Amino acid sequence: MRPKTVSIARDFRTLAALFLLCASTATAANLPTSPCELPGVARPARCGVLDVLEDPSQPGGRRLPIHVAVISAASGKALSDPIVVLMGGPGEDAISAAAIYAAQFAPLLEHRDLLLVDQRGTGSSARLKCDLFSTETAAENLRDFFPRAAIESCKVRLQAAADLTRYTYLYFARDLEQVRRALGYEPVNLFAGSYGTRAAQVYMRAYPQSVRTAYLGSVVPMDLEGALDFAKTAQTAIDHIPNWVSRHGRSTRQLPKR
Numbered sequence: 001m002r003p004k005t006v007s008i009a010r011d012f013r014t015l016a017a018l019f020l021l022c023a024s025t026a027t028a029a030n031l032p033t034s035p036c037e038l039p040g041v042a043r044p045a046r047c048g049v050l051d052v053l054e055d056p057s058q059p060g061g062r063r064l065p066i067h068v069a070v071i072s073a074a075s076g077k078a079l080s081d082p083i084v085v086l087m088g089g090p091g092e093d094a095i096s097a098a099a100i101y102a103a104q105f106a107p108l109l110e111h112r113d114l115l116l117v118d119q120r121g122t123g124s125s126a127r128l129k130c131d132l133f134s135t136e137t138a139a140e141n142l143r144d145f146f147p148r149a150a151i152e153s154c155k156v157r158l159q160a161a162a163d164l165t166r167y168t169y170l171y172f173a174r175d176l177e178q179v180r181r182a183l184g185y186e187p188v189n190l191f192a193g194s195y196g197t198r199a200a201q202v203y204m205r206a207y208p209q210s211v212r213t214a215y216l217g218s219v220v221p222m223d224l225e226g227a228l229d230f231a232k233t234a235q236t237a238i239d240h241i242p243n244w245v246s247r248h249g250r251s252t253r254q255l256p257k258r
Contacts, residue, residue: 029207031068031182038069040099043109046070047095050182052175053121054166062163066175067124069095069191070183071102071114081151081212082113084176086203088194093123105191115188117179119199121167128162130154145231169202175209187212 036047047069054062072078085101088096094101094116097154118125132150133141140147158164180188187210192200197216204211 009017010197017078019024030184031179033068033070033183036069038071038095038098038102041071041102043074043102044072050179052178054120054126054163055169056174062161064076064120064126067095067123068179068183069086069098069116071098071109071116072074073112074110075111077111077252078113079111080184082115082185082188083108084099084115084117084180084188084190085111085190086190087119087122088196089122090195091122092127093118093125093127101189112189115183115185117176120175121162126129128158128163128164128167130158145234146227169199170206172199173203173206176203177210180210184213190216192216194220198222 031048031050033046033048036045038045038047047067049064050068051063051083052066054064070082083105085094087097095118098114098116101114101116102109120126121128130151132147132154152163157162157210188212188213190200192215194217197219200216201222204214
């Protein structure tokens with residue numbers, strides 16, 4: 001019964017945090033945007049930066065620049081419900097993928113904007129970057145999915161400037177809601193994949209009135225313990241490579257020896 005008790009307690013804490021963050025989401029000021037060029041995107045676009053608190057409970061604390069790009073509707077008169085892409089990873093930034101999504105959603109962008117937000121800790125929004133692997137130690141990269149020493153070193157370096165407890169789904173949801181309000185959009189259409197599906201689930205729970213539709217691909221359940229199963233699933237995939245190659249009639253001589 002203990003795991004169930006722990007799960008219930010965790011869910012309660014999450015709901016409590018959601019309530020507090022939602023309650024503290026004040027009406028955002030206007031988010032000024034200006035014309036910008038996005039690599040590989042021919043459509044007109046506007047870019048801007050929304051200044052947010054790293055910790056909303058500390059008004060005098062560190063502030064973060066949340067970078068935003070809007071690919072404008074082709075008609076020139078957009079409907080009020082943009083398409084919002086929530087990236088995977090975690091750690092992928094949205095704005096650098098603008099060309100991919102502008103092409104993917106081209107038929108839908110006749111009358112709708114495409115809103116791309118680099119969530120806190122990624123891209124240009126106070127990026128938190130860890131160099132965990134080296135090209136000089138390829139064997140170690142395959143053996144240690146998350147090299148403990150490199151992670152500890154990166155954590156110490158990043159903590160010198162950032163409060164790492166403030167870079168979670170709850171805070172990104174709050175940032176996204178501020179961006180939506182600041183740009184004057186009505187309920188949005190979410191497009192999320194992998195890690196982004198968790199962000200979508202948290203946003204929908206925190207701000208249900210702000211979501212018109214949601215597409216979740218490769219869903220990551222909220223009760224899954226995140227990265228703890230990464231190494232196991234990666235090893236399972238590696239173990240299945242010889243069988244896959246054999247079924248497709250190819251030689252296994254070039255496969256690395258374990």
